[in-house]
Amino acid sequence: MIDFARVQKELQECSRDVEKSGIKVSPKSDGSLARLIGTIPGPVGTPYEGGTFQIDISLPDGYPFEPPKMQFATKVWHPNISSQSGAICLDILKDQWSPALTLKTALLSVQALLSAPQPDDPQDAVVAQQYLRDYQTFVGTARYWTESFAKISSLGVEEKVQKLVEMGFPEAQVRSTLEVVGGDENLALEKLCSS
Amino acid sequence: MAEYASSDDEERYQYYDDDDDDDDDVDVDGGDGGDEIVSLRSHGCRPAFKIITKESLMAAQEEDLRMVMDVLSLKEHVARTLLIHYRWDAEKLLEVLVEEGKEKLYADVGVTMMEHGKHIMSRFSSVVMCNICIEEVSANEMTTMDCGHFFCNTCWTEHFIVKINDGQSRRIRCMAHQCNAICDEEIVRNLVSARDLNLAVKFDRFLLESYIEDNRKIKWCPSVPHCGNAIRMDDPQFEVECSCGLQFCFSCSSEAHSPCSCQMWEMWAKKCQDESETVNWISVHTKPCPKCRKLVEKNGGCNLVYCICGQTFCWLCGGATGSDHTWTSIAGHSCGRFKDNEKVKVDRAKRETYLVRYLHYYNRYKAHKDSFKLESKLKETMQAKISNLEDKQCICKDFSWVTNGLSRLFRSRQIISYSYPFAYYMFGDLIENDLTKKEKEIKKNLFEDQQQQLEANIEKLSLYIEKPFDQFSNDEFMELRMKIITQSVVVDNLCSKLYECIENELLGSISGETHIIAPYKSKGVEKALELSVCRDMETSNTERNSG
Ligand SMILES: [Zn+2]
């Protein structure tokens, strides 16, 4: 069984210094503590700067004695993250996991990975190739993806919410879906229709 | 310490020292006092194989652990981690220790020796925060590992359970991030058994099995159903007999296959399986008599068959051997030689040629294998004959000549049957060699001469042994006894000559892969002895003291 008492404490601890770290962890809309959404700000001075990245977290039964499963929900262009599925290649999420680590420390590691890609141990071979052979193009693509998928333009959000609510989706769900897809209206519609 | 250095042993492992056989006869009791151990070792007199049963497994492992724990003053779990890394080769471990030092040894294995006191809990507080469950726990519900990291017992237990179920019993690390320390087995055992007794048993079994599975010198006996034994090889050897009776090759864990090399045997076993359909039609249990065509069933181990019409013929080729046969006419019967028929049409499908060649070797291999099976039953009938004679107050009280003759027959029957797959590869195209066609032909003839001589004499021995000597008159009996004794010696010599031919004339000419074969042992495959741990402990203590 998942140690929910600990997860609860982790969430409290995390929200306490959200101002400082910018890292958020919150339960998914269904309210179960086994499925969570993590949010990390793109590190300053990287092509991810200014973006907000959503990470799907699912806790295995043995948590915290088994590592949490994490996957980018926001599309991101990075050698160690699959541009297709959002799968993350990070040792602490696999054999280097320790029960002493927390969701917050794991997300901090993911954030650190955004600042320091390791193209020699790639998750996405195409991105890694580009990173090594044509760094300028890589930076361009990564920045473009950040602009397109990881930025919720604060102006347009209410407009999009209203539009989708008028189409018959509940407001809370619309908001969380828009957040997950990084504000992309079309992706949000796709997701809402399939859920 | 010098005794632990094993460079000599290593070398003997690669280049088999065939003097061992002769040394077997050295009188151990003749050694005096202090020199005894040295002479035991250098002469290879100590048994090469030991049986490790379920019961002795624990003790055998304990012995190795204890040694490393004593030398390095370590706790059991650290010693185990080191030993697993060195595949339970304690000698190798100590060699590294002597040559490279303690720090290097620990670093290579990834054992961290943290200074104590770093994270020690305050002795005065009664409740402590566990950093895993983030609960305040009373201090006596906390456990501190060697590395100084402490967490609550509930969290440790969960951690251990996850790791054991994940198959990581041999290397459970501390829960702290980036701490490499291996958890104390005693703590694991205690905490897990409080929660799940079965899992604790499983944990102990995993640790114990590591002693066999991670061990360079130990193999499970490959018997099916499994006899429960493992065999430890203390001296480099090739073939061994387990106490369950199975003889197997220590390097490839399949049945004993000398004079085939492991590679040859692997190829042959696979081929026999692949070709079994094709061969089915040929491996019938009867053969037509060359004279009256009546189907004759083979009922003894001997390859000379009698038809009720009076005709005798050879089971191997079906050819008549003359009804008034003499021993020389059988000896000269040359069906064991395979001649490439020059009249065979050149356009004959390659496959057919190949199959004919294969069948030639397969049939002879199979015939001897079948004889072996039939002869194995002789053991019981022989015992019946012997007890029969004992009741009759026979002139002879000692029956070792017949039991020796029987084991000579078994041993040589095995050798002759495996000599066919050997020849199949040796003189075929599958194994690269440096021989010209002509040289190959000459060597083949040489080998086949030896093989046929051996074959004929084995049949002769088999015939003698099958005789109903318990019904014989005293004179007949004494005559047969003499014949069996002499024939056993003849067969023994021919076996060793065949091996000489293989080792000196044939194996040397193979290029590429080296083919190592288990040498001929006149006394048969070495039987593994039950491991007696107490005696061993004494020996190793003496060694250590004298070093
Ligand atoms: Zn705890």
Ligand SMILES: [Zn+2]
């Ligand atoms: Zn530790």
Ligand SMILES: [Zn+2]
């Ligand atoms: Zn066995």
Ligand SMILES: [Zn+2]
């Ligand atoms: Zn073998």
